[in-house]
Amino acid sequence: MMIPPPRPDDDPRNAPVYLRKTLLAQGLDDRTIRRLVAEGTLIKVRRGAYADRPDHDLLDAAGRHGLRARAVCQQARTSVVLSHVSGLPEYDAPTWGLDLSEIHVTRPDGRAGRREAGVQQHCGTLLEGDVVERHGVLVMTPPRLVLEVTTVATAEAGLVVANHFLHCGMTTKEELLERYALVERWPYSLRTRLVLHRADARIETVGESRTLHLIATAGLPAPECQYPIRAASGRVLYRVDFAWPELGVFLEFDGRVKYEKLLGPGERASDVVLAE
Structure with a gap:
């Protein structure tokens, strides 16, 4: 511990x-x-x-x-x-x-x-x-x-x-x-x-x-947490919060901090969303 x-x-x-x-x-x-x-x-x-x-x-x-x-x-x-x-x-x-x-x-x-x-x-x-x-x-x-x-x-x-x-x-x-x-x-x-x-x-x-x-x-199937998204070479490119690989579905939770408090100069929340 x-x-x-x-x-x-x-x-x-x-x-x-x-x-x-x-x-x-x-x-x-x-x-x-x-x-x-x-x-x-x-x-x-x-x-x-x-x-x-x-x-x-x-x-x-x-x-x-x-x-x-x-x-x-x-x-x-x-x-x-x-x-x-x-x-x-x-x-x-x-x-x-x-x-x-x-x-x-x-x-x-x-x-x-x-x-x-x-x-x-x-x-x-x-x-x-x-x-x-x-x-x-x-x-x-x-x-x-x-x-x-x-x-x-x-x-x-x-x-x-x-x-x-x-x-x-x-x-x-x-x-x-x-x-x-x-x-x-x-x-x-x-x-x-x-x-x-x-x-x-x-x-x-x-x-x-x-x-x-x-x-x-909600009774949904249990997801894979922190699921890695890999390139063809096997290198991890991204890591998503939740994923159902067999269904081809992933889910991200992002709070207000990411889209409001951590914006770069001149950026809007929509810019961060589009970059994602």
Whole structure:
């Protein structure tokens, strides 16, 4: 399993979280804290927790979720591990289609979890190797996260996460299936089985994962992914996202970035399409 290196210390996603009790201990009072928030120096990320506003404003929805998750870890009265959806930002994994309104943590002590104040505590058996430390917080490993996400998300969103970790080399299909065999009695694990059946390490993007899901749910034949188009000499000229060679059909998924943000000088989106 290949784990990516940690983010640089000055990455805004690593921004410090200041608890109210810490600020009070440093000599501030509630009136001063409110003034700092009103001035735009601090921002409240959740009740009793604050962050520097400039760092917070640089973050997307996943980054802000990660910041709230860090606050939850600091405020927890017992040891907790970032899990399910809330573990993904620590690996820069996609959160497409996932509900970011709640923070998910798992208690390693095996005691029953609860849901309150925007936090869902889970309980479950943690195996050796399930937990690592990243960016100063405890978080589940990619194989465990893939399985967990499938229990709280749609099959389509779960497939996006599974394919991302597979393509990046952070887990393998064999590893996921072995880990699944130990947790197949989890709630909603039938959806997990469906995701693992469709998951493919060759899928490179969120859009491709969603396309693969659409193909499968439409009842179409399974395509060849990243299919090479060769010259008569055998040299690979192109590689298409999906292909049905026996039918002479291929399918490409291209997002807005390709046709709008990566245009050359004087080019229009139609120029890129015609070149394709």
